[in-house]
Amino acid sequence: DQQVKQNSPSLSVQEGRISILNCDYTNSMFDYFLWYKKYPAEGPTFLISISSIKDKNEDGRFTVFLNKSAKHLSLHIVPSQPGDSAVYFCAASAIPGGGADGLTFGKGTHLIIQP
């Protein structure tokens, strides 16, 4: 049973608009949430994270929102740029780094930015 779910396999957004990627989780022990970005033929790279003591974390054009009661987080990218086209993975952990359990990942959402 998937503990981290990204229900949208793909998302198409016009350049300059806001991209919103969603992630749901089922394990109430998760306290740390991360977003990774992956280009073809490359490994995932860390984008932004949030811990459960916060409900929002912002880094430039990227903002992650966490709703712990709903077990839901989202990544907002504004404005969206062509270079943002990639697969975005949501990941979660009960402790930083994931410990012996590593990080639990979602299947990813392929974001396509249309010119």
Place this chain on the structure above:
Amino acid sequence: ETGVTQTPRHLVMGMTNKKSLKCEQHLGHNAMYWYKQSAKKPLELMFVYSLEERVENNSVPSRFSPECPNSSHLFLHLHTLQPEDSALYLCASSQDPTGGNEKLFFGSGTQLSVL
């Protein structure tokens, strides 16, 4: 070189072959990981090494055998694999798997095809 490097980038092997995947991290990290990404599935943790000791193997079949000779190098030895083992194998490292830095740094992966 910087970051996490994996070789080879692509590997095709028969079910009776023996091959090894190599990973090297140049970040001075203390933990290294093997993840597997199959088509349409989330990244799955296979092995974790912390300070060169294996912490968890997550019930991975014995045809996958990890080796961590030092904190900078990680190998995944493969033998008598099955076609369903075809996947992208990703190596990652982190500073401290038990706390502090929660970010994983990934290599570009080895795309493995088992015929």
